[in-house]
Every structure is written in C-alpha cells, then in structure tokens.
Amino acid sequence: xxxxxxxxxxxxxxxxxxxxxxxxxxxxxxxxxxxxxxxxxxxxxxxxxxxxxxxxxxxxxxxxxxxxxxxxxxxxxxxxxxxxxxxxxxxxxxxxxxxxxxxxxxxxxxxxxxxxxxxxxxxxxxxxxxxxxxxxxxxxxxxxxxxxxxxxxxxxxxxxxxxxxxxxxxxxxxxxxxxxxxxxxxxxxxxxxxxxxxxxxxxxxxxxxxxxxxxxxxxxxxxxxxxxxxxxxxxxxxxxxxxxxxxxxxxxxxxxxxxxxxxxxxxxxxxxxxxxxxxxxxxxxxxxxxxxxxxxxxxxxxxxxxxxxxxxxxxxxx
Amino acid sequence: xxxxxxxxxxxxxxxxxxxxxxxxxxxxxxxxxxxxxxxxxxxxxxxxxxxxxxxxxxxxxxxxxxxxxxxxxxxxxxxxxxxxxxxxxxxxxxxxxxxxxxxxxxxxxxxxxxxxxxxxxxxxxxxxxxxxxxxxxxxxxxxxxxxxxxxxxxxxxxxxxxxxxxxxxxxxxxxxxxxxxxxxxxxxxxxxxxxxxxxxxxxxxxxxxxxxxxxxxxxxxxxxxxxxxxxxxxxxxxxxxxxxxxxxxxxxxxxxxxxxxxxxxxxxxxxxxxxxxxxxxxxxxxxxxxxxxxxxxxxxxxxxxxxxxxxxxxxxxx
Numbered sequence: 325x326x327x328x329x330x331x332x333x334x335x336x337x338x339x340x341x342x343x344x345x346x347x348x349x350x351x352x353x354x355x356x357x358x359x360x361x362x363x364x365x366x367x368x369x370x371x372x373x374x375x376x377x378x379x380x381x382x383x384x385x386x387x388x389x390x391x392x393x394x395x396x397x398x399x400x401x402x403x404x405x406x407x408x409x410x411x412x413x414x415x416x417x418x419x420x421x422x423x424x425x426x427x428x429x430x431x432x433x434x435x436x437x438x439x440x441x442x443x444x445x446x447x448x449x450x451x452x453x454x455x456x457x458x459x460x461x462x463x464x465x466x467x468x469x470x471x472x473x474x475x476x477x478x479x480x481x482x483x484x485x486x487x488x489x490x491x492x493x494x495x496x497x498x499x500x501x502x503x504x505x506x507x508x509x510x511x512x513x514x515x516x517x518x519x520x521x522x523x524x525x526x527x528x529x530x531x532x533x534x535x536x537x538x539x540x541x542x543x544x545x546x547x548x549x550x551x552x553x554x555x556x557x558x559x560x561x562x563x564x565x566x567x568x569x570x571x572x573x574x575x576x577x578x579x580x581x582x583x584x585x586x587x588x589x590x591x592x593x594x595x596x597x598x599x600x601x602x603x604x605x606x607x608x609x610x611x612x613x614x615x616x617x618x619x620x621x622x623x624x625x626x627x628x629x630x631x632x633x634x635x636x637x638x639x640x641x642x
Numbered sequence: 643x644x645x646x647x648x649x650x651x652x653x654x655x656x657x658x659x660x661x662x663x664x665x666x667x668x669x670x671x672x673x674x675x676x677x678x679x680x681x682x683x684x685x686x687x688x689x690x691x692x693x694x695x696x697x698x699x700x701x702x703x704x705x706x707x708x709x710x711x712x713x714x715x716x717x718x719x720x721x722x723x724x725x726x727x728x729x730x731x732x733x734x735x736x737x738x739x740x741x742x743x744x745x746x747x748x749x750x751x752x753x754x755x756x757x758x759x760x761x762x763x764x765x766x767x768x769x770x771x772x773x774x775x776x777x778x779x780x781x782x783x784x785x786x787x788x789x790x791x792x793x794x795x796x797x798x799x800x801x802x803x804x805x806x807x808x809x810x811x812x813x814x815x816x817x818x819x820x821x822x823x824x825x826x827x828x829x830x831x832x833x834x835x836x837x838x839x840x841x842x843x844x845x846x847x848x849x850x851x852x853x854x855x856x857x858x859x860x861x862x863x864x865x866x867x868x869x870x871x872x873x874x875x876x877x878x879x880x881x882x883x884x885x886x887x888x889x890x891x892x893x894x895x896x897x898x899x900x901x902x903x904x905x906x907x908x909x910x911x912x913x914x915x916x917x918x919x920x921x922x923x924x925x926x927x928x929x930x931x932x933x934x935x936x937x938x939x940x941x942x943x944x945x946x947x948x949x950x951x952x953x954x955x956x957x958x959x960x
Contacts, residue, residue, distance in 0.1 A: 469798040480787040
C-alpha cells in the first residue's frame with residue numbers, strides 16, 4: 325500500500341506510522357509523511373518519505389497523491405483552543421487544506437480511501453444524555469464548526485464518487501504521552517500523565533465533568549480498521565462515531581489512585597478555567613457507537629487498563 | 643436603513659426589493675442590489691443602487707458594505723439541480739461567496755444583520771416523520787451540503803460576534819411566477835402556474851410525494867421579520883426553520899381542480915424523472931416550526947389561499 329499521512333509529526337501521526345510499519349498483515353510499500361514542522365527522523369526505513377509543507381498552500385500535493393496512492397490519513401489540524409483564538413488559521417488548515425486534499429484525490433485518483441480525523445467537538449450546546457447518529461451538529465467552538473463543515477464536504481465528495489472517504493469522530497484521547505498542547509482537552513491527559521511522572525498538573529474543570537475518551541492505541545487500531553474496511557455504500561452517511569467510554573474526571577482520578585495510591589492526587593491543583601471548561605463542557609459525555617462496533621471498530625475495556633497501557637507502553641519510551 | 647441584497651435580480655430578490663420599498667413601517671434609505679446578471683431596472687427610485695458583480699470575486703464588496711450598512715440579505719445561489727451538475731460553481735457561489743460576504747461584514751461592521759437564505763435541502767436521507775430542531779443535517783445533494791456548511795460557518799461568526807446573523811431555512815416556494823429554473827423543485831410551481839396559464843406542465847415525481855411549502859408572500863414577510871427581529875443570544879443556534887405547510891402533489895392538484903375545475907389537470911403530463919425525484923424525495927415533508935412561530939414568523943393559512951394569492955397578485959402583472 326502507498327499511504328499519505330498529514331500531520332504526520334503529531335502524536336497520532338507518529339504512532340500511526342510506527343504501527344503501520346510494524347503490522348505484518350498490512351503490506352506498506354510507501355508512507356509519505358507530510359507535516360508543516362521539520363521532520364524529526366526517528367526511523368530509518370526506506371519506505372518512508374518525509375515532506376515538510378504547509379497544507380494551506382496546495383502546491384506540491386499533486387505530486388504526492390497519485391494513481392498509485394491507496395489511502396490518505398488526514399490528521400493535520402489546528403487544535404481546539406488554538407482555532408478558537410485564531411479562527412482564520414483554523415479555517416485555512418482545518419477547512420481549506422482538507423478541501424485542497426480532497427480536490428487532489430478527486431483529480432488524481434477517486435478510489436483513494438480518504439480517512440478524516442474528525443472530533444466529538446462537532447457536537448455542542450444542549451445535547452441529549454447520549455448522542456445518537458441522528459443528533460444535529462451544533463458545535464460551540466470554531467474547531468468543531470470547521471470539523472463539521474469538513475464532514476459535510478467529505479460526505480458530498482463520497483456521495484459523488486470523487487473519493488472513497490470516511491470521517492471518523494475521535495473521542496478525547498487519554499493518556500497522550502509528551503507535553504501539553506493547545507487543545508482545550510489537553511488537561512485530560514495532563515492530570516494523569518504529569519502525576520505519573522511526579523510532576524504537577526492543573527485540572528481546569530469541575531471533577532463532576534464527564535468525558536468521552538479513548539486510549540491512543542485503540543484510536544490507532546480504529547484508524548487502521550478504517551483503512552481496511554470495505555467501502556460504505558455511496559449514499560450512506562460517511563461519518564463514524566468511533567467507540568469510546570464515558571467517565572467523570574472524579575472517576576479518572578479514583579482509578580489513578582487505585583493503581584498508584586491516594587498520595588499521587590497531591591500533584592493535581594484544581595484551578596477552574598472558565599474558557600477551557602466552556603469548550604470541554606459543550607462536548608458530549610456519551611455517544612452511541614453501536615454502528616461503529618457493528619462495523620468492527622473497537623473500544624477500550626476499562627480506564628484502569630488505559631492507565632496501565634500508558635505505564636507499560638508509553639512511559640518506557642519517553 | 644441601508645440594506646444590501648445579493649441575488650437581487652432573482653425572483654425573491656425582486657419581490658423583497660418591491661416589498662421593502664412599499665412598506666411604510668420600514669424606513670429604507672438605500673437598497674444596494676447586487677446580482678451577476680445585468681440589472682433590468684423596473685423601478686426608478688433614487689434609493690436603489692444596482693451593482694452587477696460576480697460574488698465569487700469579492701473585489702468591490704468592501705465599498706458596498708460599510709459602517710452604515712444595517713443589513714445584508716444574502717439570496718444569491720446556484721440552485722439545486724445546477725449545483726448537482728456543477729458542484730464547483732456551486733461551491734464558488736453557495737459557499738465561498740457567502741464567506742466573502744461574511745468577511746466583509748466582520749471587517750467593516752460586525753453589527754450588520756446578516757440574513758442567509760438557507761433551505762430545507764440541508765436535510766436528507768432517512769428522516770423522521772417531522773423534522774425537529776435537533777435533527778441532524780445529512781443532505782443528499784451538493785446544494786444542501788453547501789447550504790449546511792454555510793449555516794455552520796454563519797453560526798460560528800455569530801457566536802464570535804463577527805456578525806449578527808440569522809440563517810432562515812426556506813420551504814419550497816410555491817407558486818413562483820415566471821419561468822421554470824434549474825432548481826429540482828421547479829416543477830412544484832410549474833404544475834400550478836402553467837395550467838393556470840393554459841400551458842402544459844410536466845410532473846416528474848409520484849403524486850404521493852409530500853412537500854413542505856410556503857407561498858412567496860409569506861417568505862418575503864418572514865424575510866422582513868428576520869430583519870427587524872431583536873438579536874438572538876450570541877450562543878444560541880442562529881438557524882430558523884421558517885414555517886411552511888405539508889402537502890402531497892396529489893392534494894395540490896386537488897386544490898387546483900377545486901378552484902378551476904377538473905379539466906385544468908389535463909394540462910399536466912406525468913413523466914417520472916428519477917434524478918429530480920431522488921433530490922426532492924430526499925427533502926423533508928414536514929418540519930416542526932414552533933420556534934419560528936414563537937419568534938413571530940408566520941405561515942400560510944391554506945394551499946387554496948396560496949393559489950388564490952397567485953391568481954390575484956401574480957397573474958395580473960405577468
């Protein structure tokens with residue numbers, strides 16, 4: 325397979341690259357890794373091609389996506405708090421760059437499986453206790469708005485046969501390794517990751533706030549499932565709510581204490597931040613993901629297992 | 643008031659212009675009438691300024707929308723069947739031109755009341771018997787997709803205070819005077835208008851098909867209500883389903899025969915057209931419009947009254 329990944333230097337892009345290369349059931353012939361930041365080449369594999377480019381300028385894309393390309397994972401994005409502060413940059417990357425990519429696929433090879441990383445942030449406002457497939461998208465953030473616009477555009481391109489696309493709505497990912505970022509949800513990983521490293525973390529939301537989460541490994545497995553899944557019927561809706569689990573911040577901390585002892589919670593300062601709370605509280609706490617499960621996407625077994633997965637897989641490599 | 647109307651040479655634009663000029667309760671200081679087609683100046687009123695421009699190129703807009711502009715009615719669009727055949731032109735006008743207009747408002751005067759003509763075509767696919775406010779937008783046409791993307795964008799611009807906007811979703815309008823156009827719904831007026839003029843018309847859908855309709859006069863009154871309505875709270879959802887009524891093609895023909903006699907139905911040929919039927923059948927047959935009614939928008943009283951309104955107001959002037 326010849327695959328293009330955008331946002332390839334991000335956390336998900338890097339993990340997807342590693343996983344694709346290591347999977348023996350997928351024959352990777354070439355991985356083209358696009359990112360706006362200069363590549364930090366950690367792997368020396370002849371199948372990798374690193375490309376530094378700004379997707380808001382489509383020049384050069386034509387030569388990277390061609391008749392031999394099997395799939396594009398479009399992960400590049402301006403994250404939630406960043407897009408809220410700079411909606412124009414958000415629009416350029418989160419929306420226009422997506423359209424540029426779709427146009428190149430349409431022109432060069434409409435059979436490309438186009439996998440778009442969407443988000444639960446497309447939901448917002450007054451939501452039902454559990455989001456259903458037919459729940460309206462009323463995002464309360466610029467990021468969610470731009471993702472929702474892309475889902476519509478991508479669905480139309482699929483319906484017209486311009487591309488073979490699937491938008492997958494990611495739960496909030498926890499526990500991300502590395503550093504905090506500008507996503508409003510950044511604290512969700514911080515309040516687990518930093519204490520595990522004996523570092524202080526700030527919790528900017530009320531402990532009662534419920535979140536819809538997935539572990540990184542499960543999201544990556546689901547991305548790869550989206551790659552190998554047979555095409556959906558052209559006129560079906562080309563958006564999947566990826567499986568996740570619903571948990572309150574309070575229960576996340578309880579699970580952490582159960583594994584590492586109560587004293588670990590001393591690393592967390594509760595400093596309420598209305599701007600972050602507003603964005604995160606507008607996201608859904610629970611999503612019906614029966615459709616995704618019936619299509620073979622998978623969910624984490626428990627939050628304790630998610631913490632143990634982080635300790636086992638991620639802390640070793642940091 | 644200083645008001646800009648795009649698509650001003652279209653049927654709704656012309657009727658909105660006439661009505662605004664004639665209403666004694668609204669003090670019109672200036673009406674800037676933008677359209678891509680050369681103006682046919684029917685009215686000689688010093689308050690009118692005709693501008694021929696293609697909205698896909700925003701040059702010149704800056705000078706037309708300024709600190710003194712009170713409102714923009716954005717009616718310009720590539721209609722449904724046309725956008726389905728030429729999605730790129732649809733994208734340029736239905737989406738990009740909307741964004742260009744929003745950007746000029748944002749830059750020059752964020753207090754402008756921006757009224758966007760959206761459509762029931764944002765709905766599609768498997769729909770509930772009655773559309774609710776929280777029903778997901780899953781359009782099955784390029785036109786509906788582009789309108790839905792604009793609604794999202796406009797809502798975000800409103801939420802951020804870039805503009806004081808309201809998207810109003812129009813029912814299918816019946817009876818339009820004049821000639822058929824490239825809208826998939828063009829037949830809805832044709833099967834009434836042409837027989838009333840002793841001309842033949844084609845009905846391309848099954849008589850059982852139910853439609854969600856509004857008369858032209860009611861839509862224009864609702865447009866003007868959207869102009870004078872107090873601003874919605876910034877974080878509410880800035881989209882209104884305009885009131886309409888649900889009726890089958892069969893019952894429309896029955897009402898026509900009740901007014902003009904059975905023999906008028908002889909002017910109609912039933913020639914099923916799968917392409918048109920597909921688009922129109924994907925639209926909702928009924929929409930819950932309680933919110934609109936509570937905000938003071940109004941509905942037609944009966945379809946017979948709609949036919950009589952056409953005979954009384956429109957046939958005289960053709």
